[in-house]
Amino acid sequence: MTPPALVLASLLIPALGTVFVLLLRKNPNAREAASLVTAGVLFGTVLRVYRAVMAGDRPAIVLAEPIPGIPIELEAEPLGVLFALIASFLWIVTTLYAIGYMRGHHEENQTRFYTFFAFAIASVMGVAFAGNLFTLFIFYEVLSLSTFPLVTHAGTEAAKRAGRIYLGVLFSTSIVFQLLAIIWTYAIAGTLDFTSGGILSGRAAAGVVPILLGLFVFGVGKAAVMPFHRWLPAAMVAPTPVSALLHAVAVVKAGVFSILKITVYIFGIDFLTQVGASVWLMWVAAATIILGSLVAFTKDNLKARLAYSTVSQLSYIVLGAMLANASGIIGGGMHIAMHAFGKITLFFCAGAIMVVAHKTEISQLKGLGRTMPVTFFAFFIGTLSIVGLPPAGGSWSKWFLGMGALEAGQVGLVAVLMLSSLLSLAYLMEIPLKGFFYAPDEAPHHEGVHEAPTPSLIAIVATAVACLILFVFPEPFYELMTLVVTP
Amino acid sequence: MSEHYVILLVLVPLLASPLCIFSRNARAAWGFAVLACLTSLYLVFQVWAEVMATGPITYHIGDWAPPVGIEYRVDAVNAWVLLIVAVIGSVVAPYARVSVEREVEAGRIPLFYAAFLLCFTGLLGITVTGDVFNVFVFLEVSSLSAYGLIALGQDRRALTSAFRYLIMGSVGATFIVIGIGLMYVMTGSLNMADLAQLLPQVWDTRTIKVAYGFLAVGVFLKLALFPLHLWLPNAYTFAPSAVTAFIAATATKVAVYMLLRFFFTVFGAPFSFDVMRLDMVLLPLALVAIVTMSLVAIFQVNVKRLLAYSSVAQIGYMILGISFASVTGLTAALLHLFNHALMKGALFMCMGCVMYRIGSVHIDAMAGLGKRMPLTMAAFVVAGLSLVGVPLTVGFISKWYLILGALERGWWPVAILVLITSLMALVYVWRVVEVAYFQEFPHDEDTQEAPWALLIPMWALVLANVWFGIDARTTVASAEQAAQTLMGGAP
Numbered sequence: 019m020t021p022p023a024l025v026l027a028s029l030l031i032p033a034l035g036t037v038f039v040l041l042l043r044k045n046p047n048a049r050e051a052a053s054l055v056t057a058g059v060l061f062g063t064v065l066r067v068y069r070a071v072m073a074g075d076r077p078a079i080v081l082a083e084p085i086p087g088i089p090i091e092l093e094a095e096p097l098g099v100l101f102a103l104i105a106s107f108l109w110i111v112t113t114l115y116a117i118g119y120m121r122g123h124h125e126e127n128q129t130r131f132y133t134f135f136a137f138a139i140a141s142v143m144g145v146a147f148a149g150n151l152f153t154l155f156i157f158y159e160v161l162s163l164s165t166f167p168l169v170t171h172a173g174t175e176a177a178k179r180a181g182r183i184y185l186g187v188l189f190s191t192s193i194v195f196q197l198l199a200i201i202w203t204y205a206i207a208g209t210l211d212f213t214s215g216g217i218l219s220g221r222a223a224a225g226v227v228p229i230l231l232g233l234f235v236f237g238v239g240k241a242a243v244m245p246f247h248r249w250l251p252a253a254m255v256a257p258t259p260v261s262a263l264l265h266a267v268a269v270v271k272a273g274v275f276s277i278l279k280i281t282v283y284i285f286g287i288d289f290l291t292q293v294g295a296s297v298w299l300m301w302v303a304a305a306t307i308i309l310g311s312l313v314a315f316t317k318d319n320l321k322a323r324l325a326y327s328t329v330s331q332l333s334y335i336v337l338g339a340m341l342a343n344a345s346g347i348i349g350g351g352m353h354i355a356m357h358a359f360g361k362i363t364l365f366f367c368a369g370a371i372m373v374v375a376h377k378t379e380i381s382q383l384k385g386l387g388r389t390m391p392v393t394f395f396a397f398f399i400g401t402l403s404i405v406g407l408p409p410a411g412g413s414w415s416k417w418f419l420g421m422g423a424l425e426a427g428q429v430g431l432v433a434v435l436m437l438s439s440l441l442s443l444a445y446l447m448e449i450p451l452k453g454f455f456y457a458p459d460e461a462p463h464h465e466g467v468h469e470a471p472t473p474s475l476i477a478i479v480a481t482a483v484a485c486l487i488l489f490v491f492p493e494p495f496y497e498l499m500t501l502v503v504t505p
Numbered sequence: 506m507s508e509h510y511v512i513l514l515v516l517v518p519l520l521a522s523p524l525c526i527f528s529r530n531a532r533a534a535w536g537f538a539v540l541a542c543l544t545s546l547y548l549v550f551q552v553w554a555e556v557m558a559t560g561p562i563t564y565h566i567g568d569w570a571p572p573v574g575i576e577y578r579v580d581a582v583n584a585w586v587l588l589i590v591a592v593i594g595s596v597v598a599p600y601a602r603v604s605v606e607r608e609v610e611a612g613r614i615p616l617f618y619a620a621f622l623l624c625f626t627g628l629l630g631i632t633v634t635g636d637v638f639n640v641f642v643f644l645e646v647s648s649l650s651a652y653g654l655i656a657l658g659q660d661r662r663a664l665t666s667a668f669r670y671l672i673m674g675s676v677g678a679t680f681i682v683i684g685i686g687l688m689y690v691m692t693g694s695l696n697m698a699d700l701a702q703l704l705p706q707v708w709d710t711r712t713i714k715v716a717y718g719f720l721a722v723g724v725f726l727k728l729a730l731f732p733l734h735l736w737l738p739n740a741y742t743f744a745p746s747a748v749t750a751f752i753a754a755t756a757t758k759v760a761v762y763m764l765l766r767f768f769f770t771v772f773g774a775p776f777s778f779d780v781m782r783l784d785m786v787l788l789p790l791a792l793v794a795i796v797t798m799s800l801v802a803i804f805q806v807n808v809k810r811l812l813a814y815s816s817v818a819q820i821g822y823m824i825l826g827i828s829f830a831s832v833t834g835l836t837a838a839l840l841h842l843f844n845h846a847l848m849k850g851a852l853f854m855c856m857g858c859v860m861y862r863i864g865s866v867h868i869d870a871m872a873g874l875g876k877r878m879p880l881t882m883a884a885f886v887v888a889g890l891s892l893v894g895v896p897l898t899v900g901f902i903s904k905w906y907l908i909l910g911a912l913e914r915g916w917w918p919v920a921i922l923v924l925i926t927s928l929m930a931l932v933y934v935w936r937v938v939e940v941a942y943f944q945e946f947p948h949d950e951d952t953q954e955a956p957w958a959l960l961i962p963m964w965a966l967v968l969a970n971v972w973f974g975i976d977a978r979t980t981v982a983s984a985e986q987a988a989q990t991l992m993g994g995a996p
Contacts, residue, residue, distance in 0.1 A: 082975050084897070085905060086982070090975075156896040178943060189931060193894075194924045201905060201920070205912045 021070040021077030024063055025094050025147050028102060031060045032109075032140035036133045043129040050117050053132050057110040060139070064099070064106045071099050072497070078149055088210055090156065091149030095212070096501040097282065100351060101275045102146040103494075104358050105268050109139050111477045115366055116259035118474030122373040123257070131171060131257065137164045138264060145272045151200050151210040151284065154276060155192070158240070161272055162188045168260045169253050180252040187249035188239045196237030199230055203284065212279060216286025227285070227295040234280050235299050240273025241336055242329045244306040251325040258369030261321060266328055266361035271354050274335035278350050281339040282502060290342040291426075300340045300426075304434045306333035311441035318379045320368045320449070324361070327442060331357050331404065334438075337431065338419050344503040346422030351499040353415035356488060360403030360412055363481040364446070367397040370470035370478060380449060387453025390469055394453040396482035401446040403485040405439050411488025414496075507551065511564040511577045514548035514587070515630050517541050522622040531614035535602045538618040542591070542598040542625065549584075549591040549629075556584040557983065563635070571635070572696035578635030581986040582770075585839060586632045586762045588983075589846050593754040594625045596850065600962035601747040604857045608745040609657050617657055621751070623650035628759045637685050637771065638695045640763065644681065644727070647759070648674045651752055655744040666739035673726055673736040680723030687716035688771075700771050708776055717781055720767050728760030730824060731794030734817045741813035746857030749809060753816055754850035758842050761823050765835075769991040778830045787828035792922060794821030799929035803936070808866045809856050811933055812849065815892065818926065819845050822907060825919070829910045835988035836981070837906035843980055844891075844899035847973070851888035851966040855881055858955035858963065868937060873946025875938075878954050882941045884967045889934035891970040894927045898974040902981070 019027060035056030042049040070077055071094050078093035094102075116135075120128050141164055144157030162185065170181035204210055206226075207217040222230065235243055242250045253265050264270075281287065281296075290296050310330025317323040334357070338350025370393050371377050375386055387394035399410060406416035416435065423431040469475055488495075521541035525534035556562060561580040565571060579587070601621070609617050627647025631640050652674070656667035689695055691712050692703040707713050722733075729737040737757075741749050768777040777783040798818035805811035819841070826838030856866050858881040863870055875882045891898035904927060911920040946952075954960070973980050 084975055084977050085902060086978055152896075159896055178939075190928050193927055193931075194921065198908065198917075198920055198924055201908045202912055202917075205909055 019066075021067065021075050021094070022079040022092075024067050024070070025077050025092050026079050026081075028060060028063045028067065028106070028143045028147065029092070029140055031056060031063060032136045032143065035060075035136040036140075039129060039132045039136060046128065049129065049132060050113070053113045053136065054110065056136060057106070057113050057139075060143075061103075061106040061110055064102045067094050068099050068103060070094070071096055071501075085152075088150070088152045088204070090153050092144070092147040092153070093149030093212070094147050096498040097275070097279055097351060098146040098148070100495055100498045101271060101354060102143055104355050105139065105142050105146065105271070108263055108267050108358060108362055108481070111480050112259050112263040112362070115262070115369070115474045115477035116257075118471030118477075119259055119369050119373055120257065122471045122474070127171065130167060134164055134167045135260070135263075138168065138268065142268045142272055145275065148212075150212060151203065151280070154279070155196065155200055158196075158238075158272065158276065159189075159192060161269060162192070162240075165260070165264055165269055168264065169256045171257055171260070172255060174255075177255045180255045183252040184249045187246055191237050191239030191246050194237070195233045199233035199237055202230060202233070212283035214283060216282075216284055216289050218284060219286050219289040224293050224295075227290070227293050228298060231281075231285060231290070231295050232299060234284075235277060235302070235336065235340075238273045238276045238280075240269055241277050242270060242273065242306075242332050243302060243336055244309060244329070247306070247310070247329045250329055251322055254321045254325050258321070258365060258372065261325075262362050262365035262369065265325070266365050267358045270328060270332055271358060274332050274339075274350070275354060277336055278339045278347065278354075281342065282347060287342040287344075287347060287503070296340040296342050300337060300428060300431060303333040303337040303340055304431055306330065307337065307434060307438045308441070311438050311445065314445045315441070318381055320371070320378060320380050320383075321365075323380065323445060324364055324368060327404065327446065328361060330438060330442070331361070334415070334419060334435075338422060341419075341422040341426045341428070341431075343422055343425050345418050345425055347503050348496065348499040349415050349418030349420075349422050351502060352418060352492065352495050353412075355495045356403060356411040356415045356485075359481055359484045359488060360400045360410070363396055363400035363478065363485060364404070366474065366478045366481060367393045367400065370474055373474075374468065374470055380452065383449060383452045384456035385453070385458030387450060390453075392469055392475060393478060394450050396478045397453075398450040399482045399485050401443075401450065403488075404446060405443045407443075409489045410485045411492060412485075413489065414492045507555075508564065510548045510552050511562060511579055511633060512566065514545045514552065514591070515626055515633060517544045517548070518622045518629070519626040522619045522626065525615050525619040525622065529615055531606070531611065532602075534615040534618040535598075538601070538622055539595075539598045541622055542595040545625070545629065546591040546595040549587045552579055553584040553588050556581060557986070572694045572699035575639055576635040576696055576698070577633050578698065579633060581983065581990045582765065582839075583632045583762065585983050585987045586759060586842065587629060589758055589843050590625070590628045590632060590755045593751060593846055593850050596962045596966055597747055597751040597754075597854075600750070600854060600857070600959055603956055603958040604747045604861060605745060607861050608659055608747075613657060617654065617745075620650040620653045620657075621748075623647070624654060624751070624756075628755050631759050632762055635697045636695050637688070637697060637700065637767075640766075641678065641682050641685060644678055644763075647756065648678060651756060654748045654752070655740050657748070658743040658745050660743045662739065663743035666736075666743045670736040670740045673733070677723045677726030680719045680726070684716045684718075684720035684723060687712050687719065691716070697766070697771050701773060704772060704776070708780060714781070717772060721783070721786070724760060724764045724767065728757050728764060728824075729817055729820055731790055731798065731817060731821065734794070734798075734820075737817060738810050738813040741816065741853075742807055742810040746853065746860050750850050750853035750857060753813070753853050754846040757816065757820055758846055761820070761838070761842060765827065765838075765991055774830065774992055784828045784830050787824050791821045791825035791828055792919070794818060795825065795926050796922065799926045799933070802933045803929060805933075806868050808859075808868055808871065808937055809853070811868075811937075812852050812856070815930065815933065816845075816849055818930075819849070819892075822903065822923070825923070826907055826910060829914055829916075831910055831913060832985070832988045832992050833906055833913055834910035835991055836984045837903060837910050839984035839987050840906055840977075840980060841903040843984070844903045844970075844973070847899055847966055847970050848888050848891040851884060851963060851970060852892065854959070854963040854966065855885040855888065858959050861955055861959060862952055868940055871937065871941050872944035873941070875942035877946050877952050880960055880964070881955050884963055885941070886938055887967050888970055889938065891974065893930045893934055896974075897971065899970050899977070899980075901974060902977045906981075
């Protein structure tokens, strides 16, 4: 296949996957095999796109032209490839995990679950490879819609309420702010194509740029910048594989990815620095980082704590984008990868604890590490990566973000980064500590509790090991990101 | 032959109408109606294609030369509106058979089709003619038959709604004919092109300004511009489903066309916007209509009435586009004319299907219908998303141009208001979706999907919503050409 066909294929493969899942609904084993094979083939396809892009190619393909001059266009460029690589690889792992989880938890409507899961991945690929803002917006909305049945999967009153918040926040921000910003951009620049160096430089008045950028940052509700973060904790009613892949990786990263992409290819980092338009948003991101961490402290529910940790961590990437210099962008891009692997590990562990030991609150975890040592050790490694400590991959992205803050002359932001690392160390480390070093409360402790089902355990170990590997081997992501900032 | 297409497209349904009555047979009458609509559609399509390719067509009735004789004149603007009316008529007519058998007394069905064809004729006639008095004649043809159609509704309240529409509509028509009369007094002409030449000489007279006022209010009544919309919600709610689908998708659109024709072609954009400051009237009324009517729609429990209020709000979007007084704004208005016909037509047809199976369109009665009538409710979801303006549907294309037009004028609060009201549309559409998909079905076990005779025409419109949302090149090109014609002044 030619590179443009490969880009198209990475959309079509998961879409076709939904068909196979539906056809094989009578036979769960074959159905799950179909999901796994689809995920594997997709990753292989994205790898080939990656090779083409590293060779300097920018494969593009136009699908339709709804409005004259504004096509629906796919184009693979380094940042999108980075996102697509992570999402497609983690889809394999998550499918593996989901097999153990969904069966162990006796969830209903599993076919619907796998169908919409594959469909959500197809829209994630669309977001990753969008060639212009319009295409990005379309797949962004499709992603919101396709994840809605996953969030409300349980069908309970609480799930429905959460679903309403989920769609409500994501739709209202994207329609009122993002769409306005997109049409405004079109009115100013006459184009919506992602172009290196941006399309607004020399066209937009200096006074307009900070407002426009603000509309984008708040309009991309999936980036969960406060005060538009409420949908993310609400989405935690979903089954854990959804929280893991979609609400720690695919959906939220689609948000921060969009902000990075808009910063680099619509505004252009030189133009932003020159106008100084992003300074106020740096502090909005910084506030979200700190406040998210503080709220995480107050949560005893494990998934809720992880959700607020994600809110806080996402703003690292927003901050990286708003720093608008090479180190900031590289740091932001690498944090997409590093946080993805770290946070998915944490969610996998939380899900395993829920399925096996039926514990959802942190205060119930005392001593559980002795019966589930692999899970809790994996949680420990994930924590290291989120906090940004060696020997885990997270240290690199924090390093570059810190550099970026210094280069931008914002010493205060370096302090914010430090403080937030300390906070996250405190609220995350509590869990493995409780697990390993506290005596269990109840006397006949955890009768019959053992490690997670084998497929899930494999997934947990795989992502935890990946966190460590990324410390010694971060080059692929680093190289992709240098391509982004040095066109 | 082909030069007579312009008159034939009106004559065919007009002549088929008495055939329906003489046949005295419901099936035969339906057959005549479908045949007449499809023939008109073919003729309209030929005319539209010719106008798009070679420019305006004129036709002199009985070969009497204008301005004395009646002239039919089709340019990019009315070719576009003709297409909307003919397409909707040709989709609703096949749909009507099953729906009307259920909702209208058997003996009156031939009369129903006769009135339907007269209404269709009237709407096409208003659109095709180049003579202002002829506009009035056809307006009465379409209005009187519409009152009759609405009165055929099952509910006894249909009679009072039809009567109220009759009063309000007649006041509107009278105002229009007064306006036309005053223009005739000042210029001695009824031909639109001729009037456009003669009027600038008498612009500054009070008579012409008064004529303008009468015409404006009359047309506002006809197109149900807030606060003259009071006849609309009940008329739409209690009319038979097929009638609601047809009238909602065409009658107000043709009234919007009348507004464009009178104020852009006959009086000319400079007079309307520089002298009479029409935009200062349209803009606030449109904004109030959009906001209040969307809000009212959210609290309705009868889904047909909900959609009716939404229609008043959507008409507000069209008027808003016109009030920008720019090519982009007019493009948005003209696009929405077509797009709104597609979405509201489809939505009211959904309600027809629901009515057919469960005999009610109350929101509580629709609980659990997502499982019982999956195709009908899926159509509602798609058309509803189009109403909200979700990308890849036609609703998005209209919103795009509308917001672009607002930003071009620098009216960014208007742009934000349009976006916020889209969210309000999401709320009222979502209310129905939630009831249909998340609640249990309380009715008898044997309620099934609607018959194919209803589903096929409905889905044709639903797919058109998606098709023209993914590839809007034709529609945008037509609307843009029409907008340029209007801004260019006299044809």
